[in-house]
Structure formats: structure tokens, C-alpha cells
Amino acid sequence: MSRQRWWGWGTDGHDGPLPEAGEALLAEELGLGTERTVLPALEELELPPSTLTDGARAKLEEIVGAGWVRDDHEARVLHSAGRSYPDLLALRSGELSHAPDAIVSPADHAEVLAVLGACADLDLAVIPFGGGTSVVGGVAPLAGEHGGAICLDLARLTGLLELDRRSGLARFGAGTFGPDAESELAAHGLTLGHHPQSFEFSTVGGWVATRSAGQGSTGYGRIDELVQGVRMAAPGGEVTTGSGPASAAGPDLRELLVGSEGTLGVLTEATLRVRPAPGATRYEALALPGFAAAVEALRGLAQAGAAATVTRLSDEEETRVNLAMSGSPRAAAALRAYLRARGLSQPCLLILGWEGATDAALRARREAGHRVLRDHAAISLGEKPGEAWAHSRFHGPYLRDELMSRRMLVDTLETAATWTDLLATYRAVGAALRSSLASRGTPALVGCHVSHLYPTGASLYFTFLARQEEGAELEQWQATKRAAGDALAAAGATITHHHAVGSDHAPWLPGEIGELGVDLLRAAKRTLDPTGIMNPGKLIDAAPLPS
């Protein structure tokens, strides 16, 4: 069940106006106006009528019980879209051309299997739905060639099913939301340590299905490094992988199921590596003199094994915009003045979040990190700005809603590249975003940060802002997305480091994995989902981006 407001991020009570300095900056540089859009009322939204037949409903209710097959207006709206920019555009404009015909909520693995069997018989497409926070069109209820589309809400497959403390393994129901998973673990003094920015409203199954990365993935590892085993229910049957820590028994099928985005089957459980909750935590910020030099510092950290659990470097532009958008203009001004005095007129902000079993362990890690940073002219800014970041780490998406209400295009995209290719990729994508938007008469602010470090490379995460092109909001976004995706492909970088493919990135997948690679995915799909009912139009065989 989506826990979110139907029209945007999260829950009520977290919204607020743009900070004054930020508003001024956007007005001056991008032409932000004063107009606010008005949201339609939930009841007014027009949905296509549900095509669910009485017979189909009866068959599904027989499996999951009455009350767990819904096709009321609210449920259909809440499951009609994810949280991508085009999703939000559609919701806000009340244009819901797709909505699921029904929302089915099975209670457990066996019910999922039975529902999939029934849907195959009924020729209904099935869209697995965790938290619905997909930013790539992953939960769009497309029926494809099928007679209808049901949303399979996994919110009842929840909770800590098994804990093996000794081995540090926890088996969770796929529909477990982030905060629930962490609080179950916290009761045992443990943590998973997986905190995507969408943490509060996304699920274990969604993370695994999309190869998600958390803000602390540099320390804890991406979800694909944390998952030891999965259980999948598919129309073709069931697959379970990974009872032990490692195996050489042929290809690793787990890696075929992880990241399959609901196109092969439903992940019903995941066994995840958990660790003792850290005894000590310390956030801090530093400033570095320019992105290229700062990236070298990150490389030093990563290759020395000395990176912090959270290691997050903003480029000059993101640093500048974030300072303007920060809630405390006085602190931001003081910071700017201090940095200018130290010769840094265009600083790059680095947030480090250190963790350790004990204070002493934390200190040892931090000292190793600072030894590397010292060689890269990093200036320490102390704990305050680090703590401020940690405090508001899940707040950003509310700002996006506010910006959209102010008729701004605001979106993000991300990739990863080797250390050798990182800066060229950074420049190419930034240039593509800027020139695409400028050419439409809507100049852009493009900021970028690095937030996931590997010994061989790192991620890049771009945020771009521009005035909406009124009447052509979607086309403006599509052109920009295409320019950025093409730039990524030309740079040889992946179309996505952690947001997954969905439908939005699907046009670039064949280029990235090759036609034979796509054929391998199709072959897996034919095996697990012979009639092609699982999440049509995502990952493979998606519709091309309109030109």
C-alpha cells in the first residue's frame, strides 16, 4: 500500500515555502515566477473505467480473500504512478490515462504464486508494487498485449521472518518498508544500513528489484551486495537462491533475479546481511578547491579503503545552490565568507558520515580518511554542516514538490564510471543537460554530486532545474532526458547506477548490454513468465521514447 500522498512525496506536514535566498537565486538565474499551480481534488481525477470482470474478481478474491481486491477510485489513483517527474506531472495535471484495473494484496508467498497463476489464466498483466517510489516509470500499470492490468501490492508480505544473528542474516518479507525493517532490527541491536533517500516510503523488495543504493552504500554496500538470497514467485514457478555465503555452482542466478524490476516474477522474500548497529556516529563537512581535485581525493579514499560510510561530494554548482537553498541563510553566508577568506571562492562541499563499533574504532577510521584528505587541500568545516545534512537527509523530495508547484522542472539522473572516465562523463552529461534546456529557452542549473565510491570508480548524481515550458512540460523533459541518456551512452557510462531501468531508461538498455544481452533477458523471461504478464513495457521490449 502506498503510504504517500497521491500527488507527490511523502506525507503532509513537511512542506514549506522555498527559502528566500534560494527563491531569489532561481528567480534571477532561471526566471522563477510567483505563480503557483493548483492541484485537482482526488475525487475529480478522471480514470479509465476498471475492466476487471466479476469472474476475475471472484477468482482473485478466492485466493486473497474479500477486501484484498480493490478497484475503488482512491486505491486506483494511489497505485497509478510512481514518483518520477513525468509521473508527478501526470498526477498533478489529473491526466491518468493509465490506472490499474484492480489492486490485489496477497498475504504471503503462496498467495502470490496463486495470484500469478490466476492472472496468467485470466490474461491480466501484473505490476508488482512495493512503495511505488520508482523514478523510472517502473510501476506504470501498462497492460501491454493483455486484457487488463492489476497492481500487486506487496504491503502484506511484511516483517522480519527469520533472524540468524550468528551469521548476520535477516530474512524479510518483500513488502517491508524501510523504517519497519530498521526498527525490527534495532530491537536486536542490528542494522541493515540501507538508506536510499526514499527510505521512508520504499520497501525491501523494491530495493532488491531495482538494485538500489543507499546514502551509506559506500560503507555498507549496495543492496545487491547486502542480499545473500531471494525467493521469487513467478508465473512459471518458484526460484530460491543463496543459502550460503558463496558458491561456484555455475552462474549466479541470484544476480538474474536481483534487478529484474518485476519483469520476471515477484520477489517475495530477501535474506539480507545485517550488522551490529554502530556504537558511534559522526558527521562532518569539509570543503575542497574544485571538483576535479576533489574527485582525486575521493579516489584516494576509495582505493585506500579509507572512505567514510557516507561520503558525498557536491560539485561547485550543487554546493552553491545548496547553500542558497539551506534553511539558515546566516550560517550559509558565514560559511561562504570563511571559505573566501581561505581562498576558496568556488568550493566543493564534502559530507562525511563516520561510523564505528566504538568511539575508538570510529576515530581510527576517521584518522585514516583524514590522512588521505590532508594531501588534497581539504578544509575542515566541522560537524555542524555535516549534522545539518544528516538531519535533513530525507527532506529533499518535499522541496521538489514545492518547486513543481512553482512551475519548475526539477529532476535527477545518475550514472557511474571508472575513475579514469568520471570527469569526462561528468562534463558531457552536464553539457547535454544545459544545452538541451537552454536551447528551449529555459536555461538550467545543473548540479552534481558523487555519493557512491568503489575502488575502480564512482557514481555521479545530477540534479537539474529549469522553468517549465508551459504547455510542453512533458516534451521539455523528454528532450532533456534523451539528450542526457545519449550523452551517457556516448561516454560509455551506464544509463543508471541505482534508479533502475523501468520504462524511462529502457531505450538505452540494448546499447548498454547488446542485442544478445537483451535476448538473454528475454530468454529468462520466457522461462519464468511464459505469457509475458509480468510488468509489461519495463526493462525490455519497452516502447521507444517519443521523438
Place this chain on the structure above:
Amino acid sequence: MSRQRWWGWGTDGHDGPLPEAGEALLAEELGLGTERTVLPALEELELPPSTLTDGARAKLEEIVGAGWVRDDHEARVLHSAGRSYPDLLALRSGELSHAPDAIVSPADHAEVLAVLGACADLDLAVIPFGGGTSVVGGVAPLAGEHGGAICLDLARLTGLLELDRRSGLARFGAGTFGPDAESELAAHGLTLGHHPQSFEFSTVGGWVATRSAGQGSTGYGRIDELVQGVRMAAPGGEVTTGSGPASAAGPDLRELLVGSEGTLGVLTEATLRVRPAPGATRYEALALPGFAAAVEALRGLAQAGAAATVTRLSDEEETRVNLAMSGSPRAAAALRAYLRARGLSQPCLLILGWEGATDAALRARREAGHRVLRDHAAISLGEKPGEAWAHSRFHGPYLRDELMSRRMLVDTLETAATWTDLLATYRAVGAALRSSLASRGTPALVGCHVSHLYPTGASLYFTFLARQEEGAELEQWQATKRAAGDALAAAGATITHHHAVGSDHAPWLPGEIGELGVDLLRAAKRTLDPTGIMNPGKLIDAAPLPS
């Protein structure tokens, strides 16, 4: 090209008689006799005639050039088997019912692709051959349903093709042998750090194709953790994966190719993570009071991130036999006396190999490890026995040859399990090996060590020794293998942690990954190898173990 003696391990000049104490132990406990078997001469071996037609030869020579298609007696013998116990039994007895019809040696990726196309047209099975050190029947030249079998020797696809120092990535030709790869890297001050016991005679491609683990994998990671990308040539075309450090662009196809054991296509290149060669190295040994307690110490090391690069714990029986087999009986006796004086009559030997960029870094790692070990009553034995282990780390296989010449059954098998399941698995497999061999009138010595640690579990590596059952050598081994494999399956442990599946472990694969899992592998095979010419009878659809 196999670099090994046709009948056994490695090259001449490393053999020697059994150490006296070891010989006495085996005579007393297992009934080792004094007889030596006599090897047939290479020329005397009887091979089935090659079925390669002149037309096929011409077609293949057109691709690879004259001289690179061989079907002479010596070449066929050298490529007729791997180095498993049944392989060695067959070679030593001169019973070569299978030999490849020809050995084809392509020069590069393009030639591999062309050879595969030609073989598909000619209906010839293709067996990729790296070093031929497979211990699971992986290079057995089975033709399956096809008109003949050619061995595709990869020894010409060799060398360091590209080095990206900055990103720590090295692209190697698949046929590069271990020592050649390391010496190319050493010239740049780098190392891969992958040292399976077969290091000297196995190849990069073989490692990746089998998910191999090295003696230092606890520190460096298994080969599947070191490989960022692969290039595969298959009858159905070509697949390349992994240009960056991480991606969420759908399922990870690399993990479908890694471990595919030649059944999907030929890995022609692998891009591997490399690191600066360590500036400091230190081996040492400790003794622990009993295997169960010692395993707890290892768990402590692994979960604290404090394990040594090489961390290798022998159980009581392996410790006892290794001391007897060691070349220096005086040192062994002194050690035993010392340990008895310290109250350890049944010690477990722990070898630790520490590495660090500098002496200080090594010291810090070692201190962290020893802090954990101190809580587990470990007794330090100093550097000498550690160095002795490191010095002879690649020597063991020569001893196996000598034991076989003395009519001993000698084999190893390995698995992995979670920390929670490790001891039960250990006991079950040990019991199965002992009772299977005892029931045939050939009592066994069964030793075990743990050599690969993970936060969630560890590997187990068994060595078993018994008198050969004369006239029923193969049946004796088959019964033992079946008992051990069934015990692993019953314990829920993987049939192999790093030796791969080949044909010997294939009977247990469906139980481990499920029928639908096997169907996924078949579907991948149909896509990449539509006519099924790649390495028939391995991994999937292998012949059942005879009963």
C-alpha cells in the same frame, strides 16, 4: 596449451618420496603398502582415432592458420583430461576412452568467434581449455550428440591487453596463465592477488569460468569479486559486460557468464581489479584448542573485518596429518611437544598471511586480528611455520601424485555454509566420507580446513585419503563422492564453493538451484549456443553419476 606432465601435476623436478613419518602414519592407520604403480609410456596410450575430416580441418585451418589445428598423439593426450582424481586414474591406467578429435588454437577473439561458427556448421562440440586443471571433469572432451569434439585451447589469447592504473583495472586475454599475469602486473608494481593452489598452471579465463577462489581470497576477494567485466564469444554472437564499477541497468548479466564453465561460450577477455603490490607481508602460525572453538575465532575475525589476507584453519585431523607429512620431522616433534606442554594435545593449526601497503599498515591490521584471537585462547607459534606453509603453498599436488603412485585414493572436496550451519555441515560430510570408505574395507583419514571467510559464513575444504580398492578404484571414488555430495545436499550446503560443477558435481545442481533454475540456465544456453555445441555434458544436462 597444457603446461603440465601428461600423467599428473605440474612439471618434472618437484617429486620426492613421502616423508618418513607420513609414510609410517599411513601404513599404520590406512594400510599403505610398499608397492608402486608403473606409468605407461605416452606413446603406448590408446586413443580412439580422430574423426576430424579433411574438410573440417581445412575449414578450421582457414581460420586459425596451418599448425594451429593439431591431432597428433601427444596433443590429444595432453588435452584429454583435467586433473581430478578420476582423470588421473584414467591417465595413469592408459584408458583414454575420450580424447578430443583435434586441438584448435585461435589467436584472438575474432578467431574464436569464427571457429565457433565453423564448429556449429560442422556439428562439432567445442571444449574450452585454459590450463586444464579442472578437478570436476570440466574439460572432458565429450561430443554429446555431435559429430566430434574439438578442444579449443586458449593459450594464444594471452597477455595484459589494457591497463587502467588510475581505476585499478587490467584487461587480460583469457588464456593468460597465473604467473604470467602476475609478472605483467608486477612490472607496474601491481598485483591481482589471486592464487588458487593451481595458480602456476591455470588461466585467467579458467578462473572466471569456474568462479575460482585463491588462497588469499579472504583478503582480495574471489575471482567473481575481482572481475568487473568479461567478453564472451558464443556460437550465437558476442556479449560484453561491465564497463563501470556498478550499475542498476537490470539483472547483472556478467554473473550469468562468470561460472558458465564453457557451456555458454568462450570468455576471451576479462577485466580484473588490480591493486598495488603489498609493501609488507608476514606469515605466522597459531594453534587453537579444537575446531569448534577455532571456528568461533574465525567468525570473530570475519565479522570484525579483522581477518588476514590468507586465513587458513586446519581441523585436528588435518593438523595431525600435515605435521606428519611435513618435510621437517624434528620441527614437527618440537611443535607437538611445545603444544602438549601448553595443554594442547589436539591442536588446530591456523595460518595467517598478513599484507599491508607499509609495515605500519600491516602492523595495524595484525593487531586488530590478534585482539580478536586473544579472546579465543590462540597460542602463537611464530613466523616459521607460517613461512613454511607459504613456501610450499603450491607443492601439495605433487604429493598427491606420489600418493597415487603408492596406490592411495587421495581427493579433496569443498563447500561453504553460514556460520550457523558450518559445524553441522563439517560433521555430516566428514562422517559420510569416513563411513563410505570404511564400509568398503578401506578406512579413511579425513582432514578439513577453512580457508575463505565471509561475514556470513565460510568455506570447508576436505582432504580424504584411503587405500585404493584394487580393481575398483573408480567405483570406490564414485561411491565416496556420492556419499559426500548427498551429505552436502542434505545439509543444505552448496555442492561447490570454488571447484565448479563440471560433470562430477552436475548430479546435485538441480537440487541446489531447483528445476526452474536449471531451466534458466538452459534458456541462456539456447540463446548463446542454439545448437548445444559448447562443452556438452557439463554443468547442466550431464549424465547422472553411475550407481
